[in-house]
């Protein structure tokens with residue numbers, strides 16, 4: 001199986017690293033416009049192979065899409081990240097043009113691939129990739145919910161003082177500081193609702209920390225995060241390449257699910273070899289429904305900024 005990652009920066013290289021470690025692809029191609037950069041990142045990752053024991057062939061290219069031909073999955077991470085104090089939405093002006101061109105280039109060489117969109121503002125970039133390429137909606141997947149859900153589990157694990165892997169929890173809605181919806185009502189510690197162990201005040205604190213999880217890291221690092229984003233992409237790509245049918249919150253075009261249409265937004269999805277194989281339309285309570293509608297309005301109004309790039 002062949003995976004191309006466009007953008008060999010912090011997130012792209014971390015995706016390549018995590019995918020190689022998992023041993024889920026025979027070939028990973030990293031592509032960047034910066035001369036020699038992807039080649040260098042690929043060489044550095046390949047020099048891990050003997051000490052970590054992976055057999056994936058990772059190569060790097062400078063803007064040569066012919067080397068990406070016949071990829072099964074293409075991950076788009078190209079574009080600028082935010083700096084402390086910025087929102088993801090402020091990146092749209094530069095990233096929209098990049099994502100549109102990149103999506104066209106990758107499909108010209110891999111017409112049957114599944115595209116995973118990472119560049120921010122991710123829900124809007126996913127919508128742009130879908131609208132500009134005309135691909136069927138199962139083949140364009142926005143990655144955000146996998147990461148937000150793993151941060152939610154991290155903050156729950158800190159509050160409970162229990163391991164993250166004993167906790168199941170999901171974040172739906174937009175991938176933005178104010179649009180995420182951590183589903184605290186449904187979060188569980190080994191099958192037991194977390195509300196058995198944490199007060200409403202503690203749960204509200206966890207939800208608030210989750211929503212600004214990316215901003216917190218951006219403040220600490222001076223640029224946005226990359227290890228957990230890379231691991232989240234690898235988790236998603238694993239479910240596609242190995243047809244695992246995992247349920248992962250992903251940004252996908254909704255068609256009536258959760259009462260919404262014509263936006264890409266985070267909802268629980270079954271992910272397999274065909275990409276998005278099913279949207280799991282669960283019953284939300286009134287407060288969750290209201291939060292989802294508000295989140296959808298914000299995502300929709302962001303998409304309106306794409307008018308010129310989609311014209």
Ligand SMILES: NC(=O)C1=CN([C@@H]2O[C@H](COP(=O)(O)OP(=O)(O)OC[C@H]3O[C@@H](n4cnc5c(N)ncnc54)[C@H](O)[C@@H]3O)[C@@H](O)[C@H]2O)C=CC1
Pocket residue numbers: 006007008009010011012031032033034037077078079080081082088091095098102117118119120122143144147175223224225226229
């Ligand atoms: N959806 C999510 O959960 C997450 C999204 N992100 C987003 O991912 C994007 C990348 O972040 P980082 O890797 O930290 O940034 P970075 O600046 O480290 O890397 C971006 C790379 O894209 C390359 N690039 C720019 N234009 C290109 C083009 N036309 N073709 C090919 N490569 C191009 C740059 O040369 C650079 O190497 C940002 O937009 C960031 O906001 C970051 C973390 C999580």
Ligand SMILES: O=C([O-])CC(=O)C(=O)O
Pocket residue numbers: 081082088120147213214215218224225229
């Ligand atoms: O915070 C950012 O800008 C990058 C991102 O989407 C994340 O780490 O969740």
